[in-house]
Every structure is written in C-alpha cells, then in structure tokens.
Amino acid sequence: MTTKTAGILALFDYLDDVEAALETIKGRPEFKDHILYSHTSYHELVHHAEERYGPSQVRWFTLTGALTGATTGFWLPILCDLDFPLIVGGKTPAFSSLPPNVIFIFELFVLFGALATILGMLWLGRLGNPHARILDNRLMDDKFGIFVPGARVDGEEASLLKSQGAFEIKKTS
Amino acid sequence: MRALKILTAAVCILVCQMISTDAKAWWMWSPGDTVENSTQSMIGSGYHPDQPIDFPHNIHAGNLKMDCQYCHSAARRSQSAGVPPLNTCMGCHKIVATDKDPIKYIAEKYKRNEPVEWTKVHDLPDFVRFSHKPHVLAGFTCQECHGPMQEKVTAAQHAPLQMGWCIGCHKDNLDKGAKISCNTCHY
Amino acid sequence: MERLEFDELDKLSEQKEVFAPDATFEAPVKNIGKGHLFMAVEEVMPEIGATDLEVSGEIAESKGKGYPIARRDVMRLFSASAILGATACVKRPAEKIVPYVNQPIDFAPGNPVYYATTCNECPAACGVVVKTREGRPTKLEGGPEHPVSQGALCAIGQASIQSLYHPERHKSPLFQTNGHAKELSWEAAFDRIGAIVKGSKKVGIITKGSTGSQRKFYAEFLTKIGSKSENVFTWDANGLYSSISEAHRLAFGVEGLPRLELARASTIVGIGSDILDVGTSVVYHSKGLSQALSIKGLEKGELVQFEAVMSLTGGRADKRHVIPVGSELATTLLLVRALHEKTAAKGSKGARAVIASVLDANKGALDQAYDVIGVKKEVFEALAHKMLEKPSVLVAGGTASFDENATSLQVAGIFANILLGAYGSILNFDKGWSASPVKAGDMKRFVEASPDLDVVFVIGTDPSFSLPASYGFSEALTKVKTIISIQNFPAEVDRLAEFILPADHYLETWGDEEPVSGFLSIRQPAVRTTVNSRQPEEMLMWIAASAGAPMGYADYRTYLSAQWKSYYEMAGAKVDYETFVKAVLRRGFIGKLDTRTVGDLIDVKISLTLPESGLKLVAPFDHRLRDGSFAHIPILQEVGDGMTTIAWDSWIAINPNTCRKLGLKRNDVIRVEGPGGFFEGAVFPLPGLHPDAIVAPRGNGHTDKRSTISNGVGFNPLAAFSKAEDKVTGQPVTSGQKVKLSLVGKTYRLAAMQKHHDIGNRSDIIRTTSLATLANEGREKDLDSVPDLYPDILQRGDYRWGMSVDLSKCTGCGACMTACSLENNVAQIGREQILLGREMHWIRLDRYFNGEVDSPGVTFQPVMCQQCNHAPCEAVCPVLATTHDDEGINAMTYNRCVGTRYCGNACPYKVRRFNWWTYKWNTMGEKERDRNIKALNPDVTVRTRGVMEKCNFCVGRLRDAKLSAKERSKEFGREFRVQDSDVKTACQQTCPSDAITFGDLKNPGSGISKLRRDPRAYLLLGGFPEEKEYGLKTMPNVSYLMKVGADNESVAGSEGTQAPKHG
C-alpha cells in the first residue's frame, strides 16, 4: 500500500449497518475496489470477505510447510545415523530405530507447518509493512470502515454509504 | 539510526571475536577444566612453529633417502613416533658436517648432557588416545598424515587433525581393521 | 610385559588357574629363563647403580674415605617423549617434546617399562611389578610369578603409588628445637648428627619389622659406631608376628612363623582370625584360602570362624560363631579338647601328653566355658570330627592377638594343629618357614633401655601413634637426648625428634626381603628420588662416615650385593655374579627353601581364665589403614571399610541389639571411657558383633597439620586403653578392656557409602545355590539365549569381552577398587562428598547382610559396569557420548558428554559416576590441591567436571594387547589373538582371591567362556532364565557366579523364597 490512493472512508458504529452497507454495495462497479475495515473478525464480515476473495490461500502454505517438515523429520535421523553409524543400545543404526523417527516427523511437521502458516499470513495479508497506511485511529477501536478508492466526499458513493448508517464520511488522500 | 549502526557493528565484532582463535578458548573455558583446556586444535593445518634448529628433513629423508623410522623408530611399536635422542644424531654427526652451526649446537648439547626441547607440531587434544603403532602396522605411509616431509625443512601441520578427518579415513579403511567405535580413540 | 616365548602363550591360557597351582614356594625358582622377565633398573638407568664419582674416575679416592657418595643430587631431565596430558592451563599450550640425550636400549617413548621389586608396606613382602612410563611409576601390580603375591596385590600395595607422589612428603632435612623446624642441607645434617653420634656410644635404632638385610645392616652400623648391636628395636603394631613366633619358640624351641599353605586345607577354623583383613601375609593367604574354599567338583573347603568382631574373614566364613571378647583362648582349648578326645587325632605321644596335661590343668574353667562363650559342646564335637576327616588347620589371631593371652592363644593353636596333623603339610615350620619380622618384646625392652640411650634413630615406623599413650613410649623416648626421625612421611614421632630426615619411598630404594627363609625377594628403585630424600641405610652410612667410623661400602647397593652372594652359590648358576644379579633384578626374586629339623612339642603351660561379662572395647586394625601408617593415602581412606562401607572416618561399631538396649542410634556421638582414658566417636550399629563388643578401629585419629589428608579424621581408640601387656611378648594390649559408654548429646554423620544393608528380597541380585543343587541340577548355561528382537548383537567384532565375578570368592578387601581408581585416574573426593553420595569408584563393593542380626551372613558383591549388550544408558544419551563398540564394551566418551546425567538414571546397576566438580587429587576438608600429575596414568583421560564416567573394562589395556597381537601376527605371519594371559583388567589383576575373571567370550576355550557357561553363572538383575523370566534383559557381558553354601546351608538372600519378577 505504498501507492496512496485517494478516496473516502465511511465510518460505521454498528455491525448490522456495515453488513447492510456491504449487501448494498455488493456488485456495484464503483465499489469494486472497496476495502472493509473492522476492529475484530466478526463472522459476518469474514464471510463476506470469503465470498468476495475466495478461500484464503494460507492453507497451501501450511500444507507445503507441514509436508516439508515431515520429510525432513523422516530423513534427518536416518541420514545422520548413516553418516556415522554408531551402535547404540545394542542396535545397529538408521533403519532399526524407526519408531522414534515418528517423533521427529511429527515435531518438524508441526514446526514447519506453523512457520509456513505464519509466513503465508504475513505474505498474503501484506503484513510486516512498516509503512502501512492507517486511515483512521478509531478503526482498531470500535468502529467499522469502508474505504472506497477514487470516490469523493460529495460523491454518490458517499451518500449511499451515509444512507446505510455511516456516521462519518472522511476524505483520505 | 547512527547509534543503531554502531551497535550492530559492535555486536558483529564481538561475535567475530568469540569465534576467532583466541577468544574461543575464553568462551569454551570453565575454571579448572582439564579435558577442555586443550580442546580442539584451533590452529589447524599450516601450523609451523620455530624449532631450536632448522632440522632439514629434506636433506635426511629427501636427498639421503633415509627411512623415516630410522630416527622416529618408536612409530611402529609405540603410541608416539618419538623424536630421536641426541645419541642417534651423534651417531653420524660425530664425523659428518661437524662444521655447521646446528651440528655444533647439538654437539654442545650432547656434551653437556642436555636434551633439545622441540616444539610439538602435530598435537592432539589430551582426550584423544592416538597411537602410531596400528597405523604403521596397517601399512600407512607417514606422508599420508604428515605430508611430504622429504621436501620440507622443519615440520608444519599437514592434516587438519579434526575428528571428522580421522573418521573419514577410518570409514574408508574398515576392511583394514580400522574402527569407528568411540573408544578406539577416547577412553 | 615381555615374554620370551611367544608360542607358549596359547598353551598358557589353557591352564585351569592362572596362578600357580599348589604351594608356590616349592616349585624351584632357580630357573631364570622361564616366565616373566622385567627390566633391571641398572640397565635402563645405568647411573642409578653407579656413583657420580665412579663416572668421573674419582672412585679410588672416595673408597679410601669410605664415604658413600650421593649420586642422585641432580634431578636430571629423565624424560618423556611428550609431556603427557593433564597439565591444567586455560589456553592450549605449545607442548614441548624433550627426547633423551642417551636413550636406553629397547626403549620406545610411549611404551611402559616394567621393573620387578618388592613391596615394603608390610613385612609380607609381596613381589610387585612397577609399570613406569617415561621414568615414572604409574601403577603397581603383583609380580605374576612371585610366590607371595602370585600376581595379586592388596589395596595398600596398590596405593603405594600415592604415597610415592604424596605432595606432603618431607621436602628436606629438618632440625627441630622447641617445636620450631629449620631446614638443613644434607651435608650439614650428616655432619651434625655424625658429631653427636661420635660423642655418644649409646645409640639405638627403632625400625619397622622387616625380614631383609636391613636389620643386619643396622646392627652392623651400631657395631661400627661402637654401640651395642642389640640396640635395634623392631616394632610392628600387628601383634601376630611376635605372638606366633614366640608361641613357636615356647612350643618347639625355635623362633619363626610357619608358612601357612591354606590351599592344601579342606576345613579351616579361624579363631578371631583376620587372615583376610590384615594377618601376616594377606595376599598370600587370600590366594590360599580362595583355592581351599573353591569348588572342586562337588566338594568345597570350609571356613569356620569364631570371633567377637565382624572381620572380613568372618564375613567370608561359611559358618560363623559369635563369641565374647577375650574368649578366644577358651574356644581354642575347647576345640583342642574335642580333638584330643577323638581317636583319629594325630600328634606324637609326647605331644599328646603335654596337651592332656594342659587340658587337665584347666578342666574346671573349660567345663564352664561352654556357657560363657555361648557355643554348645556338640558344635565342637562335630567340628573336631569334620576336621579330622580331611586336611584341616586352625588359624588364630586377629583382635585376639592384641590381648593378654595372645601368645597362649597361639600355643593353643599349635596344640590343635598338632592334633590335626597340620604341621608338615599345611603349616611348614621345618621347610621354608618365615622369620619373624619383629623381635618379641622389643618395645618393652626399649622402654626399659631408654634412659641409657643417648641417640635414637626412628626409621620408618611411628610407635608414638601406634602404641597406646598409656604404654609410655613417648615418655621413654623423651628421655633420650637426641632423636633422629627418618620417615618418608610426617609421623607423630617427628614431634619429639631433633632431626627429621626425609627417607626414600620404597619405590626409590634398594633393598631385599626374605619372606620365607631361603627365598630372596629383591627391591630395586623404579624411579629417581622424586623429592629431596635419601635411602635411610645410606644416611646411616653417611653418618657413620661423618662420625669417623665409615662402614666401608660405596653404597647400600654394594652392601646388598655382598649379601646376595650366598644365593648365587645356592643357585649354582653358570654365569658370573654380575650377570646373575642382573638376571635376578629382572626377575625380582630367587631362592630355594631352607630346611631345618624341628623337635617335638616341649612341655608348655597355659592357664585359662574366662572373660568376665560387660562391655569391652576392641580396637582392631582397619584393614586399609592398618595401625594408621596409611591414613595419609587418599585412596585408602576413600575405599572405605569393607564391612561398614564407612570412608574417611572412625566409627564405634556396636551390635544393633545392644544399641537398642542402650538407647543408641546410628550417628549418635558417644564417649567411650576406658581405664586409660576416653575418646568420642559416632555409633555405627553393625550386625554380627558380640553384644558386649564395642569395636572401634585403629588407623585414624591423626592430629598432625602436616598431613592434610589424615589430620582430624576420626579418632584414635587407643586413648582408652590402660597399660597392659601380653605376659610373654610384652606386646601392648589393645583389646578387651572394659569400658563405659555415655551419650555426648551430639550426632555426627558417618560417611557410609552404602545406605541399605540387605537385598530386600530381591533374589536376582545375590543368587545362591548349594553343592547338592549343583550336583543334581547343575548343567551348562547359555546366558545369552535371551529372546531378543536383535539377534545379531553378539556377533559383531573379532572379540567379545566378558567378565565373571565369583561371589563365593570375594572377600570385600577393596583391592579391586584401589587398583581401578589408580589405573583409571578416578578421583578421591573426601568425606563431605561421600556424605552426599558422590563416590567415584568405578567398581564398588556392595555388602549385604542376611539372616539374624546377631549372626548374619555376609555377601560382598563387586559391581562394575555390566557392559550390557542392550545398554539402557546408551539409548538415552542425546549427544552419543556413550555408545557400544563392536567388542561388546559400552564406551563412554568423556569429551562428548554434556552432563545431562540421563545415562546415570537409566542404568539399573547405578555404576555410572558423575564428576560434580573438577575433583582435585584430594579435595578434602578445606584444602584443595591439584591432582598430582605424576601419579596419573597417562593412558587414561582425566575427566573434567560435568562429565559422566564409568568402568570401561580397562579398554586401554585391551587396545595395547590387541596391538601386540597384531604386531606379533605381522612378525610371525600368522594370526595371533589376544589370549587370557595377555590382558587383565586392573581389578582382576589385583584380586587376591581370584574372584574376577576376564577375557574373550568369542574364544570358547577361554576362562571367561567357561565361567559364563558354568552352572552357577547368572546375570545381575537377569531374573531367572530357568523359569523363562529374563529380568531386565539388559544382557550384560558381566556375569556373576552364585554363592555356594557349604553343607547345603543357605546363604545370603535365599530367605526371599518368592522370586521377584520384572514386569
């Protein structure tokens, strides 16, 4: 979000207002690029997002990470043991000790899966960006916001949102 | 930001210090350690200390083709190869090259009944029980670990002498009776 | 060690017993060519035998003066090819290589050189082989063919390496006035003493007991300087020597100790005997007893012990009767009476008449005696019957040799042995007897003679400490004008001395011993003097010379050379004398037994008085510290007493029932008040003591700041004794005086290493069997046939090392612990750490009592790493610091260990030891000193703090043996394998009872393979394989042999009829 697009931000107090507004603006071309802001992840809103953007791609990250982890967990002990085959507890190394390998498969499955999930979240949510644009300080408090890029405060979009219950329309540049 | 850069630089320098030769002894150190104190040979291959005299291995083993074990005679029957006693030197040098300065030095030492103190080059940590005997018995030449001494004057460390290096060779020679169990060298 | 004939090695391993089969002394030892030859020190270090002046050609001049010349003033760099390990320093030092100037022939740096010499720690004179590395002794072992030691050595002999390098040895001659010591040069000391000696003609020498030439030399010295030669006073706190010798003089008219060949006996009766604790020759007798009691086919010898205290000998006994303190004589006479009444009794008519008259004279007392000692008449009858059936012997001594009747007891013992016919076979008094190392009554003589003496030399003995204060020795000594104390370690007697001269350790001296008459065991230095000390005999030569009466020998070695001439003639060797001596030095001994005719029993009287009841104090020798002369050796303190497992302390052992009666608990400090004084100490309730016996061991109680090891440790029980003497020998009484006990109101924690004293019904720990069971059900076992998912684990490698421990043979003497600690650089940690339970012994002795508190059975179980094939410790180490090698050894890699200590927890045998600190050589009390680097074995890594360590089957020795075999294979072009005789672990090598066997399990003919198949073999915590119950299934390479009770009587542990099951 380094390129700052001008537009308007409609601020809402109530969840049902936002929901109604979203229903209203759904499919309208002037609201094509609108961005919804919320202070928490109300189901209703997330549901809208799912409809709009499709299912989150984080799951592929998770799957890839987890499978990489499991593979690493399987081969790491075996390769290490084969590299320097010492007799431990009366047993020849490597393949005779598969049961404990399960632990490494599992642990690395979880570890790599979790790391990949986080990476996915950061990447897809464009997080880790110190120059993120904060449209309004109240958005993470108790307000909802709908940002409509390209719209003007006195435009049609503004009045539509206002009619849906936005208590304030703010111009952002 | 400037302060941050200086700080980062300081941390980097400190880390490098910790990894470098001298300081590693510090962070590996603990009071009164006896196994630890001469831990890994930090110096590695290339270590070439000064010796009391520049003994020319190249003349003895190279030009004159003397057998290594003529002087290092303990290698085949003992754990250490042994540095020859002065009487071995004086066996020849009572008559050979007596006019050279180094020979005068050892002749003087021999007369005074004083040993020559050499500096150990190939030094393993104290917890390694290396023995020359099995290696010589298995038919390895000295050069495989000590390098082409017949071309050198005084000895410099040739092999890295790290455990990985030992293990690598032992793994390749399992058929000759080399072992990779830990108590081959550590007990 | 070098052997001359390599090809004989294979044959040797087939021998049944590694030690010589029967009476070792009677095999001719003239043949030098056979057997082990070590190095003669003069060949390796020529200058050690020659004086400096000889070298520079001034000998003629010095001979004229008759001065022995100091030859070892300059410590020349005798050196090492590499300065070996263990130097403590933070940064990696640039190490130096210092080669010889003139390297001895056949010497390879890094390879050990062995010398044969003779131990001087007690008069038994065991032959030892000193392993030296680059000129410094690192380990002592019993001379393998030496008839006394037969390859073994006791704990004290092993530990002498620590007294050699003891950092608190005297550093220089001292002159002492009013308790203030000033250092002197040797020249000044000799000149001043010489002047004093010159001015006085009344000179005496107090010396320790010895059988060698030194007593003769002292007498010669006294004569030379114009004093009386009888002024040599010998002292040994062990009353056995004088009482046995004196009893034989009374009985047969000639002095000496009979040579006791226990191996030939079948039933051995001990009356208070301590042959396995102290005795007269503990290694020799342990060897003999071990053979006598070993299982031969379906028979086994038997040891029956009557005693008031709980000695190791009593613990080893098959049957043990508890008798009151002081009733040993009555017990012996009752047995004599029982024997005498039997028709099968042997002995000449005359002798029987003498015995009959003694029995008649004491008839009244003897009739009452059964009740007093609490043993029924039938017991004696049955015992007498059994003894007369087979070769038997009676051995008396122990604490009984410290009471008033010590000599009478020995006379009674002689009666019994005459009736048993033991003389001539088991007891040899006419062929190869032993001269007494001490003369009976010498101390009494000294106390009487002291006012007449001007100068007294006290050499190598400390009567000020080992005699009760009430005896009056120190008072007598103070009457002497000049006292010269010649000691290799600070002794109590030094305080009274004007001159203190540091003496050489025996490993630095020349000498000889004659443990059996006609048999010479030589002593040669194995090292140059390590501190500024001299050989005592040479000091006397100097003093004599400086007093203007030179003795005429260049040095003591020359004197000895003259003494050994007779052996040269006896041997009839075809070489010249010098070569002969050289050969003897390489072998260590030479000799042919002397013979003499001994007459029949002389009329001798014994009067028996029965002991009164009441609490009586007994102060027996501690089997490690003896009379206290070894209290400064850390390893001996650390090994701990066998029976109580207390280390670094003295204790007052009392029967637990008596404790309950008196309201005493363990660790309560009590005051023991005797007729001569009192002492205070902590109570240790010990089963098996007579209820009236208060047993406080001797050995500790030194209060000498110069010795930080022994200073303030324990107490000296001799303080409570009033002056009393054996009526015949004048030996002070230190046993059986009545005492009163009172609580002090404090407690003191005794550092007992073992906290629980029975096996708690866990019968797969100590398994027992009987001869009858063995006869009926005994068949070969296969301990390795355990159902296992990984069947290949025993098949790897060329060798598979195994060990077997015979529980029937172990006596709990602690020699194995000592040898192990010294071989493997195991730290000694001191009392505080032992109280925490942090002892470091790689092999420990578990002692279990069973049965009744008043007469318990005792079983010792040495536990070392069991080298499990399914090692529970290996799998749990996160960093692979402990792994298995392909020869079955569980390898501990110290330098890899990070110290999680999980392996220690996982080990069911708890044999792993953790370095909680970097242990100093002797961290004890407040003082810390670095380990004495010279006393360490350079072939074993010194462990730092934070790492685990444990027994490794002496893998360094194994490697040397394997490399030798490989070298031989290469030389001879055919495959040589390591045989039983090529390698011994330190514990096995030193075990005086041959309880430990070690070897290659892959070789079906090896001793260990046979013992692993033995019907008695079992695995510790291995369940009951015969019931398809395999216990922990750790599959150890160490196996144990079940303890066998004689007469089908059950022994330790069998009361737990219910077999414990592992889940």
Add this chain to the structure above:
Amino acid sequence: MSDTVQWDKTVSDVNEGILKGVEGRPHPTYYIALVFALTLLAIGITGWGLIISFGIGLSGKSSPVYWGTFITDFVFWVGIGHAGTLISAILFLFRAKWRNSINRSAEAMTVFAVITAGLFPLIHMGRVWNGFWTLPLPNTNNMWVNFRSPLLWDVFAISTYLTVSLLFWYMGLVPDIASLRDRVKGFKRFVYGILSLGWTGNIRQWHHYETGYGFLAALSTPLVLSVHSIVSWDFAMALQPGWHTTIFPPYFVAGAILSGCAMVYNLVVPVRKMFRLEGFIKEEHLEACLKLTLLTSTIVAYAYAIEFFVAWYSGNYYEWAIFKGRATGPYSFYFWTMTFCNCVFPLLLWSRKIRYNIPVAMVICFLINIGMWFERYNIVISSLAEDFLPGSWGHYEPSIIDMCMTFGSFGWFFTWFLIFTKFFPFVSMSELKLIMPKPLRRKPTH
C-alpha cells in the same frame, strides 16, 4: 456458561478499559510484585552463575539421584505451559467462548513458562557451554546427535512448542498492538507500529488471519498432548521402576493441564485486580477455568490410583517396592502432600459456592501448584533414590542452590509476565469483542 454472562460493558468500552492499564499506572501492588519477582530473579541468576563457575556439584544431587529439582522444575514449567495452549488452541477449536477473556494471559503464561522450562535442561547440564551439541548441526567432528534419546525428543518438542506458542501468541497480539498503536503517540507509536507489523484491520488481513489462526490452533492442538507425552518419556523410557510405565503420557498431560489451569487462575485473579479488568474477565470465565481444573484433578487422581494398581497387579517386585516406598518411605511427605493437594482439596470445587469464592479458589489453586511441583519431585526423586540394587541406594535433599534455582525460575517467569502485563493488553481485545454483545443498531429480539 458464558452465554449467561451479564455484560455491563460494551464493545466500545473494551479498548478504553483494557488499554488504560497499559497507558496509565497500574495498582501499586503491581510494583511490589515486580520488585519481588526481580529479587527472586537475582537469586536465580546468582545461583546459575555459581553453578557455572564452580560446578553442578553445588546442587544436592548425587549418585543415584542424578536428577533433582532442576528436572522437577523443568517438568513443572512445561506442565504450566500446557494449560495456555489448551485454552487458546483446543478451546478455540471447540468454540468455548469463555476462553476469549483469558486466552491472552494463558498464552503469555505458556510462552514464559516454556522459556523458563527450557532454561532448566541447560541449568541442569554439567557442561552447559557444550549444550549446543544437542542440536544436529554439521561440524568438523562428523558427530551427530542420538535420535533415539528422549532428551533429543525433548529438544525438538520443546523448541517446536516454544516456537509455535510464541507465534500463536504473537499473532493474537498483532491486532491488539495495532489498537494500542492507534492510541499512543511519539516513540511509543513507533515501537508499537513496528510490533503491529502494519496491521490496519482491513478485511483481507482478517480473512487470512482467521484461516491462519485456525491452522495454528489445529497444529498446536496435538502439541498439547505431544509435548508433555514426550517429557513423560524422559522418564518412561528409562528402566527405573516407578518411571517405566505406559500410563505416563496421559497422566502427565492431565497433570500438566491441572497445574496450568490452576496457574492461570492464580495469575489472572491478581492481574485482573491490578489492572482493574473485572469488567472484562468475568467471574463466570474464572469459574469455567476452575471447572476444567476440577476435571483434570479427577483425571490425575485416577492416574495416581491406576499407577498404584498396576504396580501391584503387574507383580513386578521392583515396581511395587517403589510405590510402597513412595507412600511410606523417606519421601512419603512429598507423596501425601501431592495426593492431598492434587486430589483431595480440588474436590471442594464441586461446590458452586466455592468456585465463586475467589479467595478460597485462589488458595486451592495455589495448593494445586504446590502439589503438582511435589508430584514431579516425587516422581523424579523417589524412583531414583531407591531403585534396583539396595547397595546403591541413596538419598536426596535439595541444596540451597537447588532452591535458589527453583525460586529464581519463579522470579524469571513473573518478571517476564509482569513486564508483559504492563506493556501489552492482558486481555485479547479483538477476541473479547467477539463474545460480547455485538454492536447492533437493531437490538436482537430475544
């Protein structure tokens, strides 16, 4: 349960009410607690310094008790951590609403408890400076690690657990930090801005966040069971009687959750007071936590009983001897304390009255924590001290250093925890809002 909660606060009060504590000054008791924690921490640092300088011998351990309070502390702290993950991950998946008010504190507790626990194996090591050898790092020695060692499993389990919990906790914090960022100015805003990773609250972020959070919860859920199972294998894999049993994993997990829930209660109640959060962390939520405590307490009691039963029923002499010894031997004090604290006192929680009586419940939870520490002590020490061979039996008493490290660990934990409560929202605001009545213009009819 929480459906019946009577909220006197609205969504709009959340940020104001919770962040006031972060911005303003907390109750003076906070500073007292902080000084106390720092003092304990100083003791612990001194103790460790001494151990590193002089040797692990300063602790009271010996042969055969090679493990002592350090491992006790380790297991205790790992156990404490578990409740946090249970509350945040498992209850999240179960959609238990009451968790939302305390999950932040529980997660923070998890993170700090695992950090604390992770220190103990290092403190415990004889040569901590070589501790990195437990990681499979390539090196010139060609040495790897022993993948069959339960301790190595621990290394992996604990580091995975720590990483995952940390990520989970931090991801939960990001929106709240963003809220905080938007309220403060200057340098603080800069720092919180960095920490908030540029969170703006737009719906795409929330969308991925929700999915990712769900996956993390799903990945953490088996960790709740696996980590303490693996820790229990440290014991169960050794042959020691008293350790070598298959019941250990579930037994340990139940115990862990018991101690964790009790600890959450013990932590939340005072902090709730200090930062005046009564309006957000409702008594009903605390009560739910106590119910979980009660449940796990009964599981633990069952485990104790079955452990004894199996020891007897198996006929394994050594096992049974250990259990008899625990109840009657030298460590019976620890055993009975543990039994009473973990099985008997929590029974009081059956009473609804006591569940709502915060002081009494505090005491019970505190006792449970003591009991759980004793349980680990009992397992570690009594099995080791008297195992197979009576000849090698020993005794263990914690030394002063041992106790220093135990107290020091509390100092370390509380220092972190108190710092956290001061600088970050103690209640997950974004999640709390979800369980509060939604901000609707048209009020629901029911």
